[in-house]
Amino acid sequence: MILRALTESPDLRLRVLVGEDALDRQVGGVFTTDLLDPRRYLSGGEIVLTGLMWRRGPADSEAFVSTVVAAGAVALAAGDAALGSVPDDLVVACRRHRLPLFEVPVDVSFAAITEQVMTARLRSATGPNPAVARLRLLAGGPPGAARPGSRDAAVTAPAVFAVASREYGITGQVISAAGRAWFGAPPLAGERLRHALATAWLSAAELPATAWVDGEPYSLFGVAGQQPHRLARWFVGFHGDYHAWDSDQRAVADELTRVAADYRARHEEGLRGARRSADTALQRLLDRPADAAGPQDRETAVALRRCGLAPGGPLVAVALTAGPARYPAARPADEDAAPPDGAGPQAARVLLEDTLPAPVVGVHGSEALALAPGGEQAVGRLRDAVGVLERLPGLELAFGVSVLPGGAARGRAGSHAAGSYAGGESGNPEAGWTVAALSHALTQARQARRLAALPGGGVRLVDAAAIGSVGLLLALLPGEARQAFRARLLDPLLAYDSEHGTELVRTLEVFLGCSGSWTKAAETMFVHVNSLRYRIRRIEELTGRDLGSLEDQAALLLALRLAEER
Secondary structure, three states: OEEEHOOOOOOOOOOEEEEEHHHHOOOOOOEEEEOOOOHOOOOOEEEEEEEOOOOHHHHHHHHHHHHHHOOOOOEEEOOOOOOOOOOHHHHHHHOOOOOOEEOOOOOOOHHHHHHHHHHHHHHHOOEEEEEEHHHHOOOOOOOOOOOOHHHHHHHHHHHHHHHHHHHHHHOOOOOOOOOOEEEEEEEEOHHHHHHHHHHHHHHHHOOEEEEEEEOEEEEEEEEOOOOOHHOEEEEEEEOOOOOHHOOOHHHHHHHHHHHHHHHHHHHHHHHHHHHHHHHHHHHHHHOOOOOOOHHHHHHHHHHHHHHOOOOOOOOEEEEEEEEEOOOOOOOOOOOOOOOOOOOOHHHHHHHHHOOOOOOOOEOOOOOEEEEEEEEEEHHHHHHHHHHHHHHOOOOEEEEEEEEEOOOOOOOOOOOOOOOOOOOOOOOOOOOOOHHHHHHHHHHHHHHHHHHHHOOOOOEHHHHHHHHOOHHHHHOOOOOOHHHHHHHHHHHHHHHHHHHHHHOHHHHHHHHHHHHOOHHHHHHOOOOOOHHHHHHHHHHHHHOOOOOOOOOOOOOHHHHHHHHHOO
């Protein structure tokens, strides 16, 4: 439709303040915003509706108008409920930029304008597909029809999916790269299925893609979003193979994917303030001196509580870095040639937000840092995500975690000398965590993350509780080094056992398991001590090691541990 049709609508009663000579411009969509700079949500051709909440002074009008014009908006419609009238500085800015400006009466809703534009567009462009027409009207028009961060987005998107499932037979669910389910109808059953689809989505050479799970086809459609790294993106998993769909079914799926993208944009916008607060609160923990105490800790506790950190129960601290920002396979057409600098830590932030329960997540340099309730249970969710991600070649993710048990984390909450004000605005000692304990846990998580990022690449998770264990040391060795070490010491024994039918490897396991005790090892194997001594001599000859040496015993024990991993 054209702008003139809107001005001539008796129901809208729009008054033209600027642009009488430009009313033949075509309207391609509607975007409602109270952001001073809404460019990221505009694709061009929209009429922008605003309640002027962004205006703090006359200079803001020039800034706002210049951004919407640069983004390709065709007109601006301003409500006068907030200020009583459209300010003169906005009129001047619109005239300077040749942007048509309409005044919206206080009793006319933006939804009424959106409905008229969308109805006109659907009549002229949708053609014979009433399903898409209805879904678009139900969704409130194109991306941005509701204010970013409002509850409208959270309510409307699931409703659109429910209608598509109930009336048109297109069922699907919005899923994150880590396998988290967002919304859809009906929900896809089971985490195993979602993780299988997430693996297929991350490794897809192009989109849409078809994945087969347990003999059932699922079509994967990428959801557009602000985050350029696929680890931080969402997708829609539809039941069925899109290659077999007719044009109407494909059109409905495309519309549902657009609705999901709209929801994602609003979700991201709603997180901006919370993310800034989390960055600041976690930075306070990182900057905390070891001997800090008093009001500084109390202020940090208040900041963390305001970010939503649970007051009691076990917590987990997490540090995560994403290596070189490259995709595991060829990119879908809607993705940039390469993510920009800084995409890694932002992708890591989103990954933690999508995986952990109610986390406080911030970015510090190249790291994403998080505090979340749940303790070991939250670590289990991270391990599940690692299980999805580690199957994909080319990914480099280093996770470090440190768990604070509820009781152990409390410490001396009332001690100012310990610098351990408890979590809570009042410093309640029963709150379950202390700023000192959180700072220590975050330090441990970062140390574990650095170990996980040692040469070798891939996707690794290191628990701070495991630092100092032999198992962790072995896990951090590159695969080729582990294999060479094991082969050098054990292959001669394995070959001898295979050729002669002996049990030299088992003898070595028992002897070392008995801490080198000849009597105990012989009793365990039901052999004479002299027979055991003969076997040990043969082991020493084949390996070139002295089992009377503690160093050689340790080397052979490590080789046996590596053999257990195979």
